[in-house]
Amino acid sequence: MKNGLDGTGFCNVPAICEWKLDFMAKAIFRRLWKNQKESISELMETIEEHYTVDKEEHSERCEVEKLQRELDRLQKRKNNLVDMRLDDLIDETQYQKKYNLITARIEEVEVSLQKLQCDGKEIEPVDVTAEIQKIQEYLDKACNLEEKQISGELIEAIVERVTPTEEGVFKWYLKEEDYDMEMQFQEEQYVLMDRFTLGFEEAKTYRKSFGNFIRARQWKDLVVEVYIKKL
Secondary structure, eight states, rough: GGGGGGHHHHHOOOOHHHHHHHHHHHHHHHHHOOOOHHHHHHHHHHHHHHHOOOOOGGGHHHHHHHHHHHHHHHHHHHHHHHHHHHHHSHHHHHOOOOOOHHHHHHHHHHHHHHHHBBBBBBOOOOOOOOHHHHHHHHHHTTTTTTTTSSHHHHHHHHHEEEETTTSSEEEEEOTTTTOOOSSOOOOGEEEEEEEEOOOOOHHHHHHHHTTOOOOOOOOOEEEEEEEEEEE
């Protein structure tokens, strides 16, 4: 079934509208993911710090960019050191020792940069800004819980399966961090983590936010159970 929806026993279970699945999924994610923007921001910082161009032909350019960043940092440290000495914040001995170390490393970096020149021309550093921006835009869209339909990629990444029961309970089984696609699903390996009910007022507000409506006599409360794998 779509997005891991378990079809077992479906002949005895009333059909469920797709918007109700989105409604439940968003409610689950909001309960679990209280600081969405902060989490995405932290993830982007990690991506930016470690992002590299994998293509072999760009390896030298990546090295140039890395050395250039180090050179810029060393120059700033050198300037700060001079300012500290002028303000008499460090004595001459300390100043000279640190100044010599920084200057020696600057010379090493500059030599390495010169060796990486190609055909006598300076190699342009790799600009990964556009790629990072694409990743940011993708995450913002995929993780946006305000969209009418929740991202299939987000469901795929988090939800193992959804099992509806004859009693009207929807059991959501979430994937673990080291999820293995080859492993067969075994319900007994999961433990109940959360249980809540989505009532008519919540459903009415949700539908109204997207320009739709729902009548009270048409509504039956959704009981949601969230399961995670045992440690």
